[in-house]
Amino acid sequence: MSQVEIKAYGAKANDADLEQLAIQRREVLPNDVKIDILYCGVCHSDIHQVRNDWGNSKYPVVPGHEIIGRVVEAGDSVSKFKEGDLVGVGCMVDSCQECDSCKEGLEQYCENGMVGTYNGKDEHLGGHTFGGYSESVVVREEFVLKVPENIDAKGAAPLLCAGITTWSPLRHWKVKEGDKVGVIGLGGLGHMGVKFAAALGAKVVMITTSPDKSEDAKKLGAHEVLISKDKEQMKAHAASFDFLLNTVPVKHDLNPYLNLLKRDATMVLVGAIEPLEEMHGGLLIGKRRTVAGSVIGGIPETQEMLDFCGEHNIVSDIEMIDMQNINKAFERVTKSDVKYRFVIDMKSLKN
Amino acid sequence: MSQVEIKAYGAKANDADLEQLAIQRREVLPNDVKIDILYCGVCHSDIHQVRNDWGNSKYPVVPGHEIIGRVVEAGDSVSKFKEGDLVGVGCMVDSCQECDSCKEGLEQYCENGMVGTYNGKDEHLGGHTFGGYSESVVVREEFVLKVPENIDAKGAAPLLCAGITTWSPLRHWKVKEGDKVGVIGLGGLGHMGVKFAAALGAKVVMITTSPDKSEDAKKLGAHEVLISKDKEQMKAHAASFDFLLNTVPVKHDLNPYLNLLKRDATMVLVGAIEPLEEMHGGLLIGKRRTVAGSVIGGIPETQEMLDFCGEHNIVSDIEMIDMQNINKAFERVTKSDVKYRFVIDMKSLKN
Numbered sequence: 102m103s104q105v106e107i108k109a110y111g112a113k114a115n116d117a118d119l120e121q122l123a124i125q126r127r128e129v130l131p132n133d134v135k136i137d138i139l140y141c142g143v144c145h146s147d148i149h150q151v152r153n154d155w156g157n158s159k160y161p162v163v164p165g166h167e168i169i170g171r172v173v174e175a176g177d178s179v180s181k182f183k184e185g186d187l188v189g190v191g192c193m194v195d196s197c198q199e200c201d202s203c204k205e206g207l208e209q210y211c212e213n214g215m216v217g218t219y220n221g222k223d224e225h226l227g228g229h230t231f232g233g234y235s236e237s238v239v240v241r242e243e244f245v246l247k248v249p250e251n252i253d254a255k256g257a258a259p260l261l262c263a264g265i266t267t268w269s270p271l272r273h274w275k276v277k278e279g280d281k282v283g284v285i286g287l288g289g290l291g292h293m294g295v296k297f298a299a300a301l302g303a304k305v306v307m308i309t310t311s312p313d314k315s316e317d318a319k320k321l322g323a324h325e326v327l328i329s330k331d332k333e334q335m336k337a338h339a340a341s342f343d344f345l346l347n348t349v350p351v352k353h354d355l356n357p358y359l360n361l362l363k364r365d366a367t368m369v370l371v372g373a374i375e376p377l378e379e380m381h382g383g384l385l386i387g388k389r390r391t392v393a394g395s396v397i398g399g400i401p402e403t404q405e406m407l408d409f410c411g412e413h414n415i416v417s418d419i420e421m422i423d424m425q426n427i428n429k430a431f432e433r434v435t436k437s438d439v440k441y442r443f444v445i446d447m448k449s450l451k452n
Numbered sequence: 453m454s455q456v457e458i459k460a461y462g463a464k465a466n467d468a469d470l471e472q473l474a475i476q477r478r479e480v481l482p483n484d485v486k487i488d489i490l491y492c493g494v495c496h497s498d499i500h501q502v503r504n505d506w507g508n509s510k511y512p513v514v515p516g517h518e519i520i521g522r523v524v525e526a527g528d529s530v531s532k533f534k535e536g537d538l539v540g541v542g543c544m545v546d547s548c549q550e551c552d553s554c555k556e557g558l559e560q561y562c563e564n565g566m567v568g569t570y571n572g573k574d575e576h577l578g579g580h581t582f583g584g585y586s587e588s589v590v591v592r593e594e595f596v597l598k599v600p601e602n603i604d605a606k607g608a609a610p611l612l613c614a615g616i617t618t619w620s621p622l623r624h625w626k627v628k629e630g631d632k633v634g635v636i637g638l639g640g641l642g643h644m645g646v647k648f649a650a651a652l653g654a655k656v657v658m659i660t661t662s663p664d665k666s667e668d669a670k671k672l673g674a675h676e677v678l679i680s681k682d683k684e685q686m687k688a689h690a691a692s693f694d695f696l697l698n699t700v701p702v703k704h705d706l707n708p709y710l711n712l713l714k715r716d717a718t719m720v721l722v723g724a725i726e727p728l729e730e731m732h733g734g735l736l737i738g739k740r741r742t743v744a745g746s747v748i749g750g751i752p753e754t755q756e757m758l759d760f761c762g763e764h765n766i767v768s769d770i771e772m773i774d775m776q777n778i779n780k781a782f783e784r785v786t787k788s789d790v791k792y793r794f795v796i797d798m799k800s801l802k803n
Contacts, residue, residue, distance in 0.1 A: 202715060210715045210739060273740070364553060364561045367742070373733035380731055382724035385745025388561060389624070391718070392743050394736025 103128040109235035111163035112151045127225045134245045135174040141233035142167025142258035143443035165233025166192040166218040167261040179242045189246040191261035206401035249411025256416025259442040267294040268406040269398030270369040278302030280343040287314045290348035292441040295321045300413045348372045359384040367391045423449035454479040460586035462514035463502045478576045485596045486525035492584035493518025493609035494794040516584025517543040517569040518612040530593045540597040542612035557752035600762025607767025610793040618645040619757040620749030621720040629653030631694040638665045641699035643792040646672045651764045699723045710735040718742045774800035
């Protein structure tokens with residue numbers, strides 16, 4: 102397998118500071134698409150991986166799984182893409198394509214393990230995969246998404262992770278017009294949850310600990326704001342929600358939120374990949390409520406989401422940065438000081 | 453409202469000792485059925501209520517919500533029952549009949565609150581309702597169930613609570629032939645869960661901490677036994693279950709069980725009405741698993757279960773006792789020293 106050396110940004114050792122690196126990309130195989138990266142979103146996972154918070158990082162880490170770019174080369178067998186197409190790559194670049202999950206278009210649950218866009222196992226070059234904080238990327242066509250030309254390409258980058266992570270559960274649990282949907286937490290994920298739930302015709306309630314987020318939540322499409330620290334407000338909304346999308350990314354108490362669900366309604370966790378505080382069994386049993394989890398989304402539903410965004414002109418609210426300011430951006434993400442996603446302008450990598 | 457004085461067994465004050473009492477029953481209203489009680493099962497809830505473990509007991513407490521008897525009088529408007537019919541009464545004797553839950557036949561989730569068979573609010577005589585540890589009971593016909601004459605009436609008593617509590621989730625989550633179903637915990641609920649899941653055609657795995665329960669579990673219909681303390685066994689069954697029925701009645705760690713569920717599979721709690729140990733969000737998120745709760749069952753599904761028991765000749769495994777031995781039985785239930793349910797022969801009340 103031939104290799105091509107390209108510029109990227111990443112961490113060489115187990116520390117939080119990213120710097121310019123040279124990395125290898127494979128040459129284009131018959132089934133591959135080569136993409137020049139225009140923009141890449143900054144996901145909180147990028148920081149966790151750079152800092153080895155989950156204990157499974159491989160260095161050098163080149164983060165980035167919210168990639169938008171243009172096709173510059175398509176392999177001989179590629180049928181869906183041609184040079185010049187605006188495309189996206191999300192959290193996965195490969196999967197077995199043979200297990201039940203893959204066959205159902207749920208590659209994120211591949212029973213043989215999907216290959217992460219970075220820090221995944223690179224079957225071609227050996228070692229591990231490198232992400233989107235780089236000039237270009239080579240990906241098999243099954244994991245490349247078409248991005249509608251009518252939406253802002255910069256704001257489209259976070260759709261590939263924050264977008265699909267909230268879209269997938271809203272669709273899987275069949276949120277529909279008129280449903281009362283609560284989105285818990287207003288960050289990168291939450292702001293997309295509000296936009297999508299509103300666009301699907303739901304009555305959207307932003308549930309947040311911070312009264313100062315009310316105005317923003319309403320601008321994003323929330324019809325109402327519920328301050329979760331206010332016991333009276335929480336009581337007034339008890340047993341009234343058809344669906345709750347819980348985007349809180351840290352350990353927290355589920356019980357006050359469970360009490361908001363109607364009989365047979367579901368709260369889906371998309372943020373907290375860690376132990377949660379003690380959940381009260383009676384809150385589930387008394388109204389046949391359910392708590393579920395969901396991770397990103399499969400390729401077909403990611404394409405469905407992008408098409409929906411094209412039809413409804415939906416993108417993420419973003420703040421653009423140059424590659425050279427990535428370490429400062431990481432610090433601000435850690436403090437939740439961003440509305441609502443940083444996106445790197447990859448032109449700056451050429452400076 | 454006229455009243456009739458009858459004999460019962462109950463606790464007069466906040467203690468665990470039951471003794472003979474005289475209680476009031478209403479005379480038969482047009483919509484009522486009067487039942488002479490033949491047998492009444494002993495549910496763990498009876499003990500909790502007698503001992504005021506949940507802090508909401510009203511004294512005197514006359515427990516008993518697994519009632520089997522014969523109709524001795526039917527009100528003028530009663531259409532479904534006549535004198536001599538073998539009938540049952542479970543955990544509820546009334547509900548609003550007007551809310552969505554009631555209209556859907558899910559009276560246990562009545563939005564105005566169902567009336568418990570004991571310690572519920574008595575709309576007719578005032579005060580609170582008295583349960584089945586008594587000579588007779590008067591119940592509106594909507595809450596009376598037909599019991600098939602071909603099954604053992606003694607063993608049918610626990611169907612009204614332990615039975616329906618396990619039947620309802622198995623049906624609601626559509627357990628079907630060939631599904632791999634785990635029943636966690638082998639007590640009053642668990643042994644019915646095994647029988648029902650096996651009769652529905654599932655491949656049933658009894659999941660227990662006690663290797664010495666293996667033989668019994670297999671006699672009840674389990675095809676396999678999984679010892680939850682054995683990490684190797686648990687690993688071998690990882691991500692393989694279509695459904696888990698969790699009957700553990702106390703605080704416990706859900707995580708080892710969650711790891712047994714396939715993608716998109718559900719564990720339903722029917723026992724633990726209390727805070728549970730810290731659940732790991734990642735175990736839900738990684739395979740889109742769900743945890744739910746379920747309480748008893750509605751009247752239509754209770755009738756469906758009794759009819760199914762008639763067709764498949766299913767009853768509970770029981771140990772018969774006289775009313776006078778109830779305090780000893782309570783002690784043994786507390787130590788899980790019963791296979792699998794005590795049933796009181798109500799003839800003994802006449803001694």
